[in-house]
Amino acid sequence: MSSTDQHLDHLDQLEAQSIYILREARVRLKRLGLLWSLGKDSNVLIWLCRKAFMGELPFPVAHLDTGLEFPESYEFRNRYAQEWGLNLIKDECPPIEMTDPTLPPGTRIAARKSLGLAAALEKYQFDGLITGIRRDEQATRAKERIFSPRGLDGAWQAAHQPPEFWDQYTIERHPGTHTRVHPLLAWTEVDVWRYIKREEIPLVPLYFAKDGKRFRSLGEIGITFPVDSNASTIDEIIDELETTRTPERAGRSMDHEAEDAFERLRATGYL
Amino acid sequence: MANAALRADINPAPALSPKKAPLAPYPIVIVGHVDHGKSTLIGRLLHDTDSLPEGRLAELKKVSEQRGLHMEWSFLLDALQIERDQGITLDTTRIWFKTAKRPYVIIDAPGHREFLRNMVTGAAAADAAVLVTDAERGISEQTRRHAYLLSLLGVRKVIVAVNKMDLVDHAEDAWKGVAGDVSDYLQKLGIEPLYVIPLSARHGDNIAARSDKMAWYRGPTLLEALDLLTPTAARTEALLRFPIQDVYRKGDTRLAVGRIETGRLKVGDKVEIAPTGQPATVASIDAGKGPVSEARAGQSVAVSFIEDAALNRGQVIAPAGHMPHIATTIRVRAFWLDPESLTAGSRITLRLTTSEHPVVVEKFERLVDVEHLTDGEGSELGQGGIAEIVLRSSAPIAFDHAADLPITGRAGLARGGRIVGGCILLGAATNVTVAGPVTAVNSSVDRDAFEARNGHRGGVVWLTGLSGAGKSTLSMGTQRRLFDDGWRVTVLDGDNLRKGLNKDLGFTPAERLENVRRVAEVAKLMAETGTVVLVSLISPTTELRDLARSIIGDGFHEVWVKADVATCAARDPKGLYAAAQAGKIQQFTGVSAPFETPVNPELVLDTSEMDITTGTELLIAHIRRHLALSQADGHAVGI
Ligand SMILES: Nc1nc2c(ncn2[C@@H]2O[C@H](COP(=O)(O)OP(=O)(O)O)[C@@H](O)[C@H]2O)c(=O)[nH]1
Ligand SMILES: [Mg+2]
Numbered sequence A: 001m002s003s004t005d006q007h008l009d010h011l012d013q014l015e016a017q018s019i020y021i022l023r024e025a026r027v028r029l030k031r032l033g034l035l036w037s038l039g040k041d042s043n044v045l046i047w048l049c050r051k052a053f054m055g056e057l058p059f060p061v062a063h064l065d066t067g068l069e070f071p072e073s074y075e076f077r078n079r080y081a082q083e084w085g086l087n088l089i090k091d092e093c094p095p096i097e098m099t100d101p102t103l104p105p106g107t108r109i110a111a112r113k114s115l116g117l118a119a120a121l122e123k124y125q126f127d128g129l130i131t132g133i134r135r136d137e138q139a140t141r142a143k144e145r146i147f148s149p150r151g152l153d154g155a156w157q158a159a160h161q162p163p164e165f166w167d168q169y170t171i172e173r174h175p176g177t178h179t180r181v182h183p184l185l186a187w188t189e190v191d192v193w194r195y196i197k198r199e200e201i202p203l204v205p206l207y208f209a210k211d212g213k214r215f216r217s218l219g220e221i222g223i224t225f226p227v228d229s230n231a232s233t234i235d236e237i238i239d240e241l242e243t244t245r246t247p248e249r250a251g252r253s254m255d256h257e258a259e260d261a262f263e264r265l266r267a268t269g270y271l
Numbered sequence B: 001m002a003n004a005a006l007r008a009d010i011n012p013a014p015a016l017s018p019k020k021a022p023l024a025p026y027p028i029v030i031v032g033h034v035d036h037g038k039s040t041l042i043g044r045l046l047h048d049t050d051s052l053p054e055g056r057l058a059e060l061k062k063v064s065e066q067r068g069l070h071m072e073w074s075f076l077l078d079a080l081q082i083e084r085d086q087g088i089t090l091d092t093t094r095i096w097f098k099t100a101k102r103p104y105v106i107i108d109a110p111g112h113r114e115f116l117r118n119m120v121t122g123a124a125a126a127d128a129a130v131l132v133t134d135a136e137r138g139i140s141e142q143t144r145r146h147a148y149l150l151s152l153l154g155v156r157k158v159i160v161a162v163n164k165m166d167l168v169d170h171a172e173d174a175w176k177g178v179a180g181d182v183s184d185y186l187q188k189l190g191i192e193p194l195y196v197i198p199l200s201a202r203h204g205d206n207i208a209a210r211s212d213k214m215a216w217y218r219g220p221t222l223l224e225a226l227d228l229l230t231p232t233a234a235r236t237e238a239l240l241r242f243p244i245q246d247v248y249r250k251g252d253t254r255l256a257v258g259r260i261e262t263g264r265l266k267v268g269d270k271v272e273i274a275p276t277g278q279p280a281t282v283a284s285i286d287a288g289k290g291p292v293s294e295a296r297a298g299q300s301v302a303v304s305f306i307e308d309a310a311l312n313r314g315q316v317i318a319p320a321g322h323m324p325h326i327a328t329t330i331r332v333r334a335f336w337l338d339p340e341s342l343t344a345g346s347r348i349t350l351r352l353t354t355s356e357h358p359v360v361v362e363k364f365e366r367l368v369d370v371e372h373l374t375d376g377e378g379s380e381l382g383q384g385g386i387a388e389i390v391l392r393s394s395a396p397i398a399f400d401h402a403a404d405l406p407i408t409g410r411a412g413l414a415r416g417g418r419i420v421g422g423c424i425l426l427g428a429a430t431n432v433t434v435a436g437p438v439t440a441v442n443s444s445v446d447r448d449a450f451e452a453r454n455g456h457r458g459g460v461v462w463l464t465g466l467s468g469a470g471k472s473t474l475s476m477g478t479q480r481r482l483f484d485d486g487w488r489v490t491v492l493d494g495d496n497l498r499k500g501l502n503k504d505l506g507f508t509p510a511e512r513l514e515n516v517r518r519v520a521e522v523a524k525l526m527a528e529t530g531t532v533v534l535v536s537l538i539s540p541t542t543e544l545r546d547l548a549r550s551i552i553g554d555g556f557h558e559v560w561v562k563a564d565v566a567t568c569a570a571r572d573p574k575g576l577y578a579a580a581q582a583g584k585i586q587q588f589t590g591v592s593a594p595f596e597t598p599v600n601p602e603l604v605l606d607t608s609e610m611d612i613t614t615g616t617e618l619l620i621a622h623i624r625r626h627l628a629l630s631q632a633d634g635h636a637v638g639i
Helices: A010-028 A040-052 A071-083 A105-124 A189-199 A234-243 A261-267 B038-048 B056-066 B081-086 B113-123 B141-153 B172-188 B222-228 B447-454 B471-484 B509-527 B542-555 B565-571 B576-581 B612-627 B631-637
Strands: A032-035 A128-130 A147-150 A178-181 B026-032 B093-098 B103-108 B128-134 B157-163 B195-198 B246-250 B253-259 B264-266 B270-274 B278-286 B294-296 B300-305 B316-319 B325-336 B347-352 B355-369 B374-376 B386-399 B410-415 B418-428 B459-464 B489-493 B532-536 B556-562 B603-606
Touching: A010 A040, A010 A128, A010 A147, A010 A178, A010 A189, A010 B246, A010 B253, A010 B300, A032 A040, A032 A105, A040 A189, A105 A261, A189 A234, B026 B038, B026 B113, B026 B141, B038 B093, B038 B103, B038 B128, B038 B157, B038 B222, B103 B113, B113 B141, B128 B141, B128 B172, B141 B172, B141 B325, B141 B386, B157 B172, B157 B222, B172 B195, B195 B222, B264 B278, B325 B355, B325 B410, B325 B509, B325 B542, B347 B386, B347 B418, B386 B418, B418 B542, B459 B471, B459 B509, B459 B542, B459 B612, B471 B489, B471 B532, B471 B612, B489 B509, B509 B532, B509 B542, B542 B556, B556 B612, B565 B576, B603 B612
Parallel strands: A032 A128, A128 A178, B026 B103, B026 B128, B128 B157, B157 B195, B459 B532, B459 B556, B489 B532, B556 B603
Antiparallel strands: A147 A178, B093 B103, B246 B253, B253 B300, B264 B294, B270 B278, B270 B316, B278 B300, B325 B386, B325 B418, B347 B355, B347 B410, B355 B374, B355 B386, B410 B418
C-alpha cells in the first residue's frame, strides 16, 4: 500500500468528522432538533444523521415555514419527510409585522425565520439545534464554532465564543439557552456537491439550470434569485464551481443590503 | 540561523490534473503578535493569487473608506463589526484558496493575549503555521507565546514571515536580525523553522511574486514555501486507539461507536478495553456503508464484539498487550485560557478523547516563563499561562504519553461544561504530598535512630520478574541468612499479599497498579523503621516499577530476577503456565500479558544460568554493600 493510500479520501474524512459531531451532539444534548431548510446542505445533514444513527433519525426535524417557499420545495418536503421517515415539525413563522422594522426589507423576511425559530425553541424546549451552515458561505459564519452556545433568545455572542479544539466542545446548560451544532462547518460548497453526487442524495430540482438560470442557494420567493448558469447536471455544477468567482450567496438579497445586515441577523438568532 | 531560509533549490510544483480525486485542503494557521500583519498577509495572499470572489475587493475598498482608511486588507477576514471598528482580530476564521499544486484552508488567528483561546482554536486545527513577525519591532511577547503554544499543540512545521520589510528599507541586515531571534527561540522549543521569508504584506512583496526590492533574498516566496510543505503522516501506522463515543443497540447486538484515532481495526482482532483490560474479539465493523472487514484511523465506525464485554463511553479499545498507560495521578503540561486562574486544589474536568475525569490540581511543578524559557515557581496559572502540574483523579485514567501518541496523549480541561484550557500528558506521577485537610503526624522515633540500633539502613529491594523466575526462593533464602546475621528483614510476597491486604484486587492493569501502589506504600513505611524489605512481585511493566520507585524514593533498589518464559514455563511450580496456555487464566504475565524488560536495574540475577545459592549470595552482597552501616561489613563478602 502506498503512503497516500493511508489517508482517507477527502469526502470520507468530512463524512467521518460530521458523523463524529452528530454522535457527540446526541450524547451531550438531551432534546435535539434538526433544522431542515429543504436546501442541499440540510439534505446532506439528514443523510449524515441516518448514517450516524444506524439508519434512523432519533430526533425531530423542523422546517421553519414562511409560506414563501417555491412549490417545488414543498413538493420535495412532503415526499422526503415520508420516504426518510422524518418526525417533521412544520410550524408557520410569525408574520413580517413582528420583525424589527429598522432592518432592510429583504432582511426582514429572513428575520421571520429567526422568530419562527425562537417560537420552536420555546414550544419544543430544544437544548440543541443541528443546522447545516458552512464556514465558506459567509464571513461571520466563518468565525463559528462547531458547538456554538446561544444565549437567551438565541443570541450569538460573536466576541465571546469559547475555545474549541481537539474535538472538545463546550456545552453549558442554562435555562432558556441552547447549543447550535454545526456538523458541516468544515465543508465547502463543492464538497457538498461532490458528496451529493457520490451518495446520490435527492434535491429540489431548482438547483439545476433551466433556460439559462439556476438557483445556487435556495430560500424564500422574493428574496432569493437564480443566477445565470447552464449547469443542468451535478457534474456541470461541480465544473462551474471550480471556475466561478461569483460567491454562493450572490442571489440572496439580504446579504447585500447593508454591511452588517447578516451579522445583525445572526446576533439575534438567525443561522 | 536556519540555513533553510537561504535555500534556493525550489522545484516547481507539478500542475494538478482536474480529474484527480479532490484533495483535502492543507490547513495552515497564521500566528504572531498583534498588528504584525497576519490578517493583511492573508488578504494579500488571496488577492495576489486571484482567489477573491467577485465584488469582494470593491466591497473591502468601500468599507475601508467608510472608516477613513485607504484599503484595509484585514477586513477580508475581520468580518465582525467590532473587529472592523476596533481594527483588531477577535476571533479565528478560515478562508479557502488553491494553488496549482493543492487546495489550502488558511486559518487566521488573533494576536492579543486575551483572545488566546481563539488563537488556540484556530491553531489546533492546523498542520503547519506561518509565524508573522514585524521586521521593525522584532520578536514580541505573543510571537513567543504563540510559538510555545504551537509546540504544545503539535504544530511543528513552521514558516517564519518577517513582515513590513518596507519599514526597514528592505535591508538584509534587518531581516537577519529578526530571523536569528525567531529561529533561536523556535529551536529552543525543538522546532526548526522551514523558511524565514522577508516580505511586505501590504505591498505584496515576496507573497505570490518575488520582490526585486529584496534581490539579496534567495529563498522561496510565501506561496512557494506553502507548496513545499510536506503532507502530515497518516495516523494509520500507529498503535490502535479507538475511544468509545457511545454504545448503540441493534437487535441483540451492542455496538461500540466512535472514531478510530490511530491505527487499524480488523474483524477477528484480539483487543483489550482500557482501563479495565477486558479482552474482546472484533466481530463486525460498520463504517457507514454496511459491514467492512477493516477500518482505519479517521473513520467513524460501529463495532461489535464476540464476547459480551461491558462497553461504556470513554473506554479505549487497544490491541491485546498494548493498552494505554493507566494511572490516577498524571503529570501534564497545561495551557490555561480562562480569566479565572487555575490554582493548587482547583477541581476541573480532564477531557481525554471521549472520557471525562473529575480531577484535582494536586501540585504545581513549575511555571513556564515563556519569554526566557526558564522555570518559575508558583501555584497559580493565569490566562495565557503555561505550567507543568500534577492532576489526581479518584478513578484510573487510560492515557498515552503525548510523545508516543499525541491524540490520546492530550486533553481538554473544562469547568462546568466550558473548555478553559488544555494539556499534553507527560506520564504517571505519584509520591505527591496530598493537598487538602490531611496533615502528617511525625514519628516519635526518627529513621536514623532505628537504623543506628539495627546496625543497617532500611531499604526496599524490589525483585521483579516472571512467575516462576525465582523471586520468592531468592527472597526467602536471603531473609533467613540476613536474619541469622542479626538483620531486621522482612519479605512482602505478592502471592501472600493477595490473600490479605490485596485480596480485593484482580489482574487488570488498573488493579495491578493499585496492587503495586499498596505494596510500595507498605514497604516504604517499614523501610522508614530501619527494616530491609524484600519485595517479591512480578511488577511486569516499567510504569508499575516507576510507580514503586516514585513512592519509595531513595531507598528503592530494583533487582531483575531474570528467566525467560520457556524456562519459567518448564519449571511451572504452581501449574499456572499450563493453565494460562490452556486459556484458563486471563492476563497471565508472559503468556497473555506483557513483561517489559527492566531498563536499568541495579542488579540482574539470571536464574536460568546460575543456581539458587549463587543468586542468593549475589543478592546478599548487594544488600550489604548498599545498606550495611559499616563499610567493612559491606566489603566482607565481595563479588
Ligand atoms: N508598512 C506596512 N504595514 C503593514 C504591512 N502589513 C500589515 N501592515 C499594517 O499593520 C497593521 C496591522 O495589520 P493586521 O493585518 O491587522 O495585523 P494582525 O493583528 O497581525 O492581523 C495594519 O494597519 C496593516 O495595514 C506591511 O507589510 N508593511
Ligand atoms: Mg488579525
